[in-house]
Amino acid sequence: MTPETEYTADEVAQHTKPDDIWMTIHGEVYDVTKYVMDHPGGIEVLLEAAGTDASDPFDNAGHSDDAFDLMTPFRIGKLKGHVNKKSKNPILLQPPLEKLDSTKQSHGLAGITLGFLSLGIAASTYKILKGEHGISALTHALSILSIPIASTQPSNSIYSKGLLGSSLLLMGCTAFAIRKSFGIIMGETNFRTYPNHLKVPKPVTRDPLLQRGWLDSVLSPLPLAKKILIAPNVYRLVFSLPQPEAMLGLPTGQHVAITMNIDGEKVTRSYTPVSNNLDYGVLELLVKIYPDGKLTGGCLANLQIGDAVHFRGPKGAMRYTNGLCKKIGMIAGGTGITPMFQLIRAICENDRDATEISLIYANHTENDILLKDELDKFSRLYPKLFNVFYVIEHPSTTWNSGVGYITKDMAAQRLPLPGNDVKIMVCGPPGMVGAAKKFLGELGYETPGANPKMSDQVFIF
Incomplete structure (x- = not known):
């Protein structure tokens, strides 16, 4: 070898x-x-x-x-010389047995001590009610238990027996209560902890597709259920999950990958679904078909209803959660709207999320604008959270929004100013992304690295 x-x-x-x-x-x-x-x-x-x-x-x-x-x-x-990283030492989740033993011993001593105090308190209370001094009452109580403390008080056998019985009962209850309390705190468990004749419920088998989502389960190909042309060379592809009640299980801001063998070559491309975990039973994509594209032109364009496609995921560095920032500015072009739409929908449909979003969305023509009805609906329903500004390169005579390309002045006017609680997100053709990086830097935003991180002020999908 x-x-x-x-x-x-x-x-x-x-x-x-x-x-x-x-x-x-x-x-x-x-x-x-x-x-x-x-x-x-x-x-x-x-x-x-x-x-x-x-x-x-x-x-x-x-x-x-x-x-x-x-x-x-x-x-x-x-x-040469590479050494795999060693795993960290395991974290000790329980104290050593020696510590537990000493702890139990201290608990026992504490119970006995408190028992004697309870005895004294009971005796003192009785004597005080009879008009006797509390200290002398305590002395009398201790003498009953043969504790050598001098006493000048006369004894009363009936009183002593009654006091001793009640005090011992109080002392036992106090010690038992203390032991039970420490047992709960320290998590003591044994067969005596449980009630007699406890019926153990039968384990309930829950389908992981209904709890965690399909992407956390064993992966399998998904069949195409719908294929709809919604714009020039852009299809809405709807795939069926294994069960109608199953959810996708994709964190907001992440994407999935399609992998197919084309002419003996394994080709993988990533897409952000426009469906989310509230759309049970489906995975929905917007895919632009490029005639010379290895995956789109060679395979996805020719998909028929029932054809199976292999997916992997979740993928990506962005995992949006409520509170990530107070304001988000978005720059999108063409199918680059899909990750933006995923975040817009998640924020607007969450009653507790008050993040404000400003979107500039560029396309060649008015007919190329994807998800326009959905975006306009969110803008109408949530005017304090979301506003959108469309820009097209070739406008019609009736067009009344932005014309040309997204510029520095347009971004300065439409996007939030740089700040600690502001993030800018960009997704689109390489030329648009490159231009956006440049003018965002001139506006005072931090320059993003080549590898996106959630901590970036300017995040590139």
């Missing part, structure tokens, strides 16, 4: 040009030069990681298992 080639970090660092890109991921060395045209994030992402250890950016990008399969043909060897 031929020994595997090993490369040093210095050797990897010499390959950083657009026509010669090497990187390491978890100790494996890859030559990704031939992958730059197919990489969903573009060549810029790969160039930024060229010659370095790209393990963290690779993991943060939310790649699923199929990403490792795609990388296999580009693997050329191992990183």
